[in-house]
Amino acid sequence: xxxxxxxxxxGFVSALDLPDVPSSKLPHHLDLxxxxxxxxxxxxxxxxxxxxxGAYASMGVDNSLRLDDFRxxxxxxxxxxxxxxxxxxxxxxxxxxxxxxRRILLAELPTMAIEKVFIAxxxxxxxxxxxxxxxxxxxxxxxxxxxxxxxxxxxxxxxxTIVFKLHVRCKKGDPRGTVxxxxxxxxxxxxxxxxxxxxxxxxxKAETYTSFNFSQDSMPEFSDNPIGVSPGIIVAKLAxxxxxxxxxxxVKGIGKTHAKWSPVATCWYRMLPEVVLxxxxxxxxxxxxxxxxxASVFDIEELANGxxxxxxxxxxxxxxxxxxxxxxxxERRISxxxxxxxxxxxxxSVGALPPEVLFTEAVKILxxxxxxxxxxxx
Amino acid sequence: xxxxxxxxxxxxxxxxxxxxxxxxNSLRFALNQDPRVMFCGYSIPHPSDAKVNxxxxxxxxxxxxxxxxxxxxxxxxxxxxxGSFDKAIAExxxxxxxxxxxxNPIAKEDNTNRKLSEAKDCLSKQLHTLPKFNNHNQNxx
Ligand code: SF4
Numbered sequence: 213x214x215x216x217x218x219x220x221x222x223g224f225v226s227a228l229d230l231p232d233v234p235s236s237k238l239p240h241h242l243d244l245x246x247x248x249x250x251x252x253x254x255x256x257x258x259x260x261x262x263x264x265x266g267a268y269a270s271m272g273v274d275n276s277l278r279l280d281d282f283r284x285x286x287x288x289x290x291x292x293x294x295x296x297x298x299x300x301x302x303x304x305x306x307x308x309x310x311x312x313x314r315r316i317l318l319a320e321l322p323t324m325a326i327e328k329v330f331i332a333x334x335x336x337x338x339x340x341x342x343x344x345x346x347x348x349x350x351x352x353x354x355x356x357x358x359x360x361x362x363x364x365x366x367x368x369x370x371x372x373t374i375v376f377k378l379h380v381r382c383k384k385g386d387p388r389g390t391v392x393x394x395x396x397x398x399x400x401x402x403x404x405x406x407x408x409x410x411x412x413x414x415x416x417k418a419e420t421y422t423s424f425n426f427s428q429d430s431m432p433e434f435s436d437n438p439i440g441v442s443p444g445i446i447v448a449k450l451a452x453x454x455x456x457x458x459x460x461x462x463v464k465g466i467g468k469t470h471a472k473w474s475p476v477a478t479c480w481y482r483m484l485p486e487v488v489l490x491x492x493x494x495x496x497x498x499x500x501x502x503x504x505x506x507a508s509v510f511d512i513e514e515l516a517n518g519x520x521x522x523x524x525x526x527x528x529x530x531x532x533x534x535x536x537x538x539x540x541x542x543e544r545r546i547s548x549x550x551x552x553x554x555x556x557x558x559x560x561s562v563g564a565l566p567p568e569v570l571f572t573e574a575v576k577i578l579x580x581x582x583x584x585x586x587x588x589x590x
Numbered sequence: 591x592x593x594x595x596x597x598x599x600x601x602x603x604x605x606x607x608x609x610x611x612x613x614x615n616s617l618r619f620a621l622n623q624d625p626r627v628m629f630c631g632y633s634i635p636h637p638s639d640a641k642v643n644x645x646x647x648x649x650x651x652x653x654x655x656x657x658x659x660x661x662x663x664x665x666x667x668x669x670x671x672x673g674s675f676d677k678a679i680a681e682x683x684x685x686x687x688x689x690x691x692x693x694n695p696i697a698k699e700d701n702t703n704r705k706l707s708e709a710k711d712c713l714s715k716q717l718h719t720l721p722k723f724n725n726h727n728q729n730x731x
Contacts (some may be wrong), residue, residue, distance in 0.1 A: 287643070308616050309616050316612060356720065575672045582665040582668070585661045
């Protein structure tokens with residue numbers, strides 16, 4: 213343990229000085245290692261978590277987690293919430309859980325995405341397969357909970373497929389055109405392309421590539437809320453005389469299969485930084501410290517006697533670049549830590565569902581996983 | 591699913607298919623927090639097989655029961671997380687009228703985040719003018 217830490221946290225306690233009768237509390241230096249990542253100038257230290265319930269048994273401290281304790285300690289605080297982004301603090305949870313939520317958000321929450329593209333005509337310079345791939349990545353703004361998965365033997369119907377049509381042409385003599393995702397038109401009645409073969413003459417109704425029983429816009433959830441895609445995304449460019457005509461079929465899927473089904477642009481967390489000044493930093497040194505920090509964590513406070521003193525004004529802004537502790541003497545003065553069970557969680561939705569709904573759905577998925585294991589074991 | 595040695599219920603390896611670190615790591619956490627567990631760990635035998643092996647050794651109880659209890663604990667924890675989260679969201683929505691939606695003192699303090707959120711706000715306002723997003727707007731009022 214370095215001098216800096218012992219100064220900050222009340223000094224090293226030798227095992228011999230510990231009381232004979234174990235208290236139910238860990239000595240300070242161990243508690244520090246249990247709850248903080250120490251960000252030293254060389255490398256972060258003490259990054260793992262102590263999960264084993266009997267880790268501190270020899271000191272009479274129970275490291276197991278009671279559900280009641282979890283309920284009392286767990287806290288959520290929302291910092292920012294917009295239609296497609298949110299940031300919140302999640303306190304009192306193990307990294308394994310926070311990471312599970314993050315992984316589920318990225319890879320296991322379903323959305324709708326274009327999976328099949330039927331190209332009738334494409335005379336543009338962009339190849340069919342590249343065009344299809346680009347279309348696949350266009351986010352579709354629809355609640356995936358209204359749809360079922362399309363399995364191999366299913367016929368595409370109104371419950372598992374959304375059909376879009378794209379027909380754009382750049383007239384001869386016009387300037388070059390840009391095709392944006394706004395041009396994708398929703399076909400609530402399903403495919404309009406007729407299947408060429410197989411349709412017998414006796415069959416009065418010609419077969420298309422989907423078999424919708426009724427129009428999707430008659431469903432209550434879509435009747436006054438047409439399904440659209442994220443606007444303004446460039447799909448292709450057309451020169452005069454070129455044309456694209458296609459139909460795109462979107463189905464339900466998860467990000468594990470392909471990133472186009474991921475409901476988040478990204479989703480991440482960082483642990484809460486903790487910046488502590490071990491001694492008063494005054495005068496020119498304070499100025500130097502304020503200048504050192506690129507994230508402007510420190511401020512200068514004017515003391516009554518006209519002197520200046522550095523304060524930690526915005527610890528949350530700290531990126532832990534460790535610039536302020538690069539020199540030996542400064543490492544002594546400043547302690548940088550991260551709080552192990554405090555997560556600043558950010559979710560950026562691509563638009564299908566608002567971010568707060570995404571998170572609750574992710575937690576539900578983890579619950580379902582547990583339930584599955586329980587029922588398998590019983 | 592369970593590969594236990596005969597006659598010894600205390601030690602067992604469970605193989606869960608169609609799962610990965612997401613569940614296995616959280617389960618290992620829940621198991622480790624149970625005082626009846628002497629040892630537990632997990633491994634993914636091959637990255638292209640969708641399965642995990644979870645090893646549980648207990649101080650006496652059948653490993654199967656302990657694993658079941660841990661799943662139950664994990665589920666209750668998740669339910670609590672969901673409950674608190676919904677409460678926090680409801681409170682945030684109550685405290686923020688639609689005009690200053692998405693701004694609060696903590697975010698303001700944080701310089702980099704503020705710039706990002708302003709850009710985002712601006713973007714979402716533009717998006718809001720489009721009919722597709724009406725739905726979101728209504729939900730937010
Ligand atoms: S680690 Fe970097 S961002 Fe954090 S206080 Fe030090 S200089 Fe500033």
